[in-house]
Amino acid sequence: MRGLFRENAGEAIVGLLVVILAGVFILFAWDRTGGGSHADGYKVTALFPNASGVNVGTDVRVSGLKIGSVTGQKLDPQTFQVAITIALDPAVKLPADSSAAITSEGLLGSTFVALTPGGSETPLKNGDTITDTQGAMDLMALIGQFINKPSAPAGGDQGATGAKP
Template sequence: MKGLFRENIGEALVGLLVVLLAVWFVMFAWDRTGGGTKAGATRVTAIFPSASGVSPGTDVRVSGLKVGSVKGLSLDPQSYQVKVDIALDPSVKLPSDSSAQVTSEGLLGSTFVAFTPGGSPTPLKTGDTITDTQGSMDLMALIGQFINKPSTQAPAGGSTTPAPAKP
């Protein structure tokens, strides 16, 4: 066995380097995609009437910058609203009267939770609940309403005045 290792030391070192590089890449990707929660994260709950498009791992943003991620969702059995568990970066101190809304980057963009900071001098702390929320809008229903809206314009090529009655 020792002889085999001595003959293939170069290949063993290259293999070890590849394994270490793969481990580093997985850790880097996990951190950059929000897979892990930062130590000391502020854990809050937001209650939404609708959370379509939100799932664990969804970004939480303030002014377009990612400041946290969604950790879980559950249905409140009394109000039938969605409880969204959120982990916020501990370096971001949002006021306790901040509001949250489910929004998207556009018609084909991804969904995220957007926080709007309030004016309270006290910051959010772990265990707080945000009730000033706005749920997601059903974009397909809005597009359908726009397309199917009855027209109040005259038909093309026609006159808007009625023809005179014949005696």
């Protein structure tokens, strides 16, 4: 048995490294998807007309700083809007009239939910709904409109003959 282990020691070490690497990957994925984060935080719902790019685990930020994450999403059967459940850090007390927008870090950046604090004296509490929202922009539709936009003639409108009046 010892002879077998000596012959395969390199393979055993590689196998151990693969198992350790898999464990690190699982911990990284758990952290990135918001697993267990803000479990003691308060949850609010935001209604969006378009929630493209937002998934469970998407960051929720105020002024660029992560203060929570998306914990669920479903279609509201009455309004046909997407109801996104957000878990927020209990240390952050946002005003009740805060607004939410789905935005990205740039042209190829990741999508996140940006919260803009309002001016109300009463803070958001567990179970509240944010109704002042802005959905995700359809970037491909915007690019398509720009590319397919009809262009005006170079000399202006000169009629069918092209002669100047």
